Amino acid sequence: MRFYELLKFSAQNLWRRKLRTSLTLLGVMIGTASIVVMMSLGIGLNYSYMQQIEQSSTLTLITVNNYGGGYYYGGGYAVMDSSSSSSEESVQLNKDAVERFAQLDHVKCASPIYSFSIIAQSGKYQADLYVNAMSYDMLTALNLPILEGQMPQPGDPLALLAGRQVAYNFYDPKSNSWGWNDSEEPNVDMMENQLFAIYDTNAYYQAQGGETPMPKKYILETAALLGVEDSEYGWSQYDYNVYADLEAVEREFTKVFKKNAWPNQQTDKKGKPITPMTYNQAYVLVDDIDHVTEVQQAINDMGFQASSDLDYLKSMQEQSRIIQYVLAGIGSVSMLVAAIGIANTMLMSIFERTKEIGIFKVLGCSLGNIRAMFLSEAALIGFSGGVLGIGLSFGLSKIINVLLNNISVIPFWLAMLGLGFAVGVGMIAGLSPAIRATRLSPLEAIRTL
Amino acid sequence: MPEIIKVDKVHKIYRVGETLVHALAGVSMQVARGEFVAITGPSGSGKSTLLNMLAGLEPVTAGEIIIGGQHIESMNENELVRFRRENIGFIFQSYNLIPTMTAEENVAISLMFRGESRSLRLEKARKMLALVGLSDRAQNKPSQMSGGQQQRVGIARALVVNPKIIFADEPTGNLDSKSGAEVIALIKKVVREQKQTVVMVTHDLALAQQADRIIYIKDGRIVKQETTTKD
Numbered sequence: 001m002r003f004y005e006l007l008k009f010s011a012q013n014l015w016r017r018k019l020r021t022s023l024t025l026l027g028v029m030i031g032t033a034s035i036v037v038m039m040s041l042g043i044g045l046n047y048s049y050m051q052q053i054e055q056s057s058t059l060t061l062i063t064v065n066n067y068g069g070g071y072y073y074g075g076g077y078a079v080m081d082s083s084s085s086s087s088e089e090s091v092q093l094n095k096d097a098v099e100r101f102a103q104l105d106h107v108k109c110a111s112p113i114y115s116f117s118i119i120a121q122s123g124k125y126q127a128d129l130y131v132n133a134m135s136y137d138m139l140t141a142l143n144l145p146i147l148e149g150q151m152p153q154p155g156d157p158l159a160l161l162a163g164r165q166v167a168y169n170f171y172d173p174k175s176n177s178w179g180w181n182d183s184e185e186p187n188v189d190m191m192e193n194q195l196f197a198i199y200d201t202n203a204y205y206q207a208q209g210g211e212t213p214m215p216k217k218y219i220l221e222t223a224a225l226l227g228v229e230d231s232e233y234g235w236s237q238y239d240y241n242v243y244a245d246l247e248a249v250e251r252e253f254t255k256v257f258k259k260n261a262w263p264n265q266q267t268d269k270k271g272k273p274i275t276p277m278t279y280n281q282a283y284v285l286v287d288d289i290d291h292v293t294e295v296q297q298a299i300n301d302m303g304f305q306a307s308s309d310l311d312y313l314k315s316m317q318e319q320s321r322i323i324q325y326v327l328a329g330i331g332s333v334s335m336l337v338a339a340i341g342i343a344n345t346m347l348m349s350i351f352e353r354t355k356e357i358g359i360f361k362v363l364g365c366s367l368g369n370i371r372a373m374f375l376s377e378a379a380l381i382g383f384s385g386g387v388l389g390i391g392l393s394f395g396l397s398k399i400i401n402v403l404l405n406n407i408s409v410i411p412f413w414l415a416m417l418g419l420g421f422a423v424g425v426g427m428i429a430g431l432s433p434a435i436r437a438t439r440l441s442p443l444e445a446i447r448t449l
Numbered sequence: 450m451p452e453i454i455k456v457d458k459v460h461k462i463y464r465v466g467e468t469l470v471h472a473l474a475g476v477s478m479q480v481a482r483g484e485f486v487a488i489t490g491p492s493g494s495g496k497s498t499l500l501n502m503l504a505g506l507e508p509v510t511a512g513e514i515i516i517g518g519q520h521i522e523s524m525n526e527n528e529l530v531r532f533r534r535e536n537i538g539f540i541f542q543s544y545n546l547i548p549t550m551t552a553e554e555n556v557a558i559s560l561m562f563r564g565e566s567r568s569l570r571l572e573k574a575r576k577m578l579a580l581v582g583l584s585d586r587a588q589n590k591p592s593q594m595s596g597g598q599q600q601r602v603g604i605a606r607a608l609v610v611n612p613k614i615i616f617a618d619e620p621t622g623n624l625d626s627k628s629g630a631e632v633i634a635l636i637k638k639v640v641r642e643q644k645q646t647v648v649m650v651t652h653d654l655a656l657a658q659q660a661d662r663i664i665y666i667k668d669g670r671i672v673k674q675e676t677t678t679k680d
């Protein structure tokens with residue numbers, strides 16, 4: 001028998017038993033839909049974690065810390081010990097170290113983060129700002145979400161890139177009030193109002209006593225306001241931070257501090273600044289999310305502490321995977337019930353058709369054909385039920401998404417998986433009835449009524 | 450004359466609980482190509498058992514059955530199905546049509562197992578139905594036909610594949626003597642044209658006289674064989 005005729009013959013046989021076929025189809029349809037919808041919830045969960053994290057950060061960004069206790073003995077990392085011998089080499093997070101990070105495979109860009117506080121003044125208002133300075137390359141690579149203004153170019157004088165929430169830090173030191181209520185706009189528009197900066201904050205606080213002179217103020221521009229436009233999950237970190245180009249900072253500080261120590265620069269016993277400068281943090285940007293763990297490991301092996309949001313995402317995904325298994329398990333139960341339904345339908349159909357099978361055998365229908373007939377009937381039920389089930393799943397998923405804020409996602413592969421599963425379950429359920437049909441003795445089969 | 454069927458000392462023993470039923474006790478016979486043989490005998494004598502074994506529907510307890518040079522007693526189920534498909538047409542006493550199919554579909558079904566295309570199948574089936582005089586009943590379901598008409602559909606189904614041998618187990622058992630005679634005449638007519646061999650079981654002696662030779666069976670043994678005299 002030809003394959004196409006086999007299918008047609010099976011379809012005719014199913015059509016002859018419309019009621020039972022449609023009830024079995026219903027079972028398969030519900031079974032498929034419950035698996036697909038359950039899995040779509042798990043996948044949706046994963047997607048939303050991913051989006052949440054992607055929106056608030058860059059997953060390929062590694063933050064490197066040096067908590068000051070790191071010593072490097074040719075491979076191992078040791079806790080600082082005051083009696084450490086000279087053969088131990090203390091790791092320092094300085095420009096050399098960052099240069100070594102940049103040399104690692106898959107690293108797109110690496111930069112030290114020089115963080116320091118400044119006092120910014122505008123009219124009668126004043127704010128303590130915490131500035132994160134990094135290389136121009138890193139600033140561009142981070143793809144900062146600019147709402148207003150422009151990135152300063154290399155060589156431009158020092159200018160801030162400030163989150164849109166930063167302006168709320170300005171207060172009136174005279175009245176010592178913040179000068180704004182929740183509903184109000186901040187008093188300073190950083191883009192419009194002229195800012196003056198005091199870089200030597202230590203001198204500023206000493207001058208409060210009135211004995212030492214006030215440090216000099218410098219004009220400071222704000223080049224751009226940052227923020228994620230309509231972030232679905234609240235404000236992003238960019239809304240609160242202040243960034244600057246490290247080279248511009250270095251040029252400015254060389255002018256401001258001359259031979260003296262810069263903010264957060266270590267000094268020796270005589271108070272002279274120690275060079276090269278060490279930093280608390282560095283950023284390392286990796287070319288692909290798949291290589292983040294590997295690069296992180298390499299940096300840890302150098303004696304630093306590397307971390308990334310990928311760690312966090314992974315633990316979230318691990319959690320959501322467990323939820324997915326549970327959901328798929330619930331869906332499988334209804335598929336199991338559907339499989340029993342298919343097996344039952346096929347068995348009934350064999351009992352009903354015993355005589356027919358006997359006649360077919362006498363007429364010379366091969367055993368393979370008989371087996372194929374019953375298997376393809378079962379597969380056909382599985383396939384049609386699967387197609388209907390996928391349709392139902394998309395419908396249900398739409399409804400769930402309207403009611404519950406886009407939590408169900410059905411990717412193409414899931415639809416195909418559901419369909420394949422339905423056909424597979426149908427064939428497995430039909431297997432034993434099909435084998436049974438081939439085993440019937442033709443004479444006995446004909447004698448049954 | 451070359452024999453197409455050769456049966457040699459065939460025994461068939463059924464076990465029913467503790468007792469053994471010797472349905473066939475050493476049957477030997479031969480059938481020549483193109484011959485029309487009738488098997489007759491009292492009820493329970495083993496006629497159907499013999500026919501079923503010739504068609505490979507029932508295993509042999511002892512002895513040999515050679516059809517067209519092939520030992521069928523040693524074939525497995527797959528080989529038997531192929532053997533039947535290629536050599537044999539079977540006519541049942543109780544018609545055994547598929548109730549959900551029309552007359553022409555019933556006839557065409559044995560061609561389907563041979564992998565013939567649908568259009569060719571239906572064309573051959575209609576020709577065969579015309580030959581048995583049922584052109585106007587091609588679209589009827591079995592339940593919409595008389596017993597004689599159903600039996601003619603059964604004959605058409607057995608003959609449409611152009612088998613070398615036709616086995617018929619009491620093909621007229623459910624018919625009155627007039628339509629019984631018509632059915633036998635029909636079988637004879639078709640078979641003569643195609644030079645096919647027929648083995649028919651009947652206990653109607655008048656119908657058996659239509660055959661070339663009559664084999665009498667009693668208690669699982671052949672007791673007499675006679676060639677009919679033709680006028």
Ligand SMILES: Nc1ncnc2c1ncn2[C@@H]1O[C@H](COP(=O)(O)OP(=O)(O)OP(=O)(O)O)[C@@H](O)[C@H]1O
Pocket residue numbers: 463464465470471472490491492493494495496497498499652
């Ligand atoms: N499946 C079986 N199991 C046990 N005994 C059987 C079986 N089939 C037939 N027999 C026995 O074998 C003997 C021959 O039966 P068979 O059907 O061949 O008779 P028959 O000559 O065709 O009779 P009838 O003219 O009534 O059809 C009978 O005694 C019957 O009881």
Ligand SMILES: [Mg+2]
Pocket residue numbers: 496497498
């Ligand atoms: Mg009988």
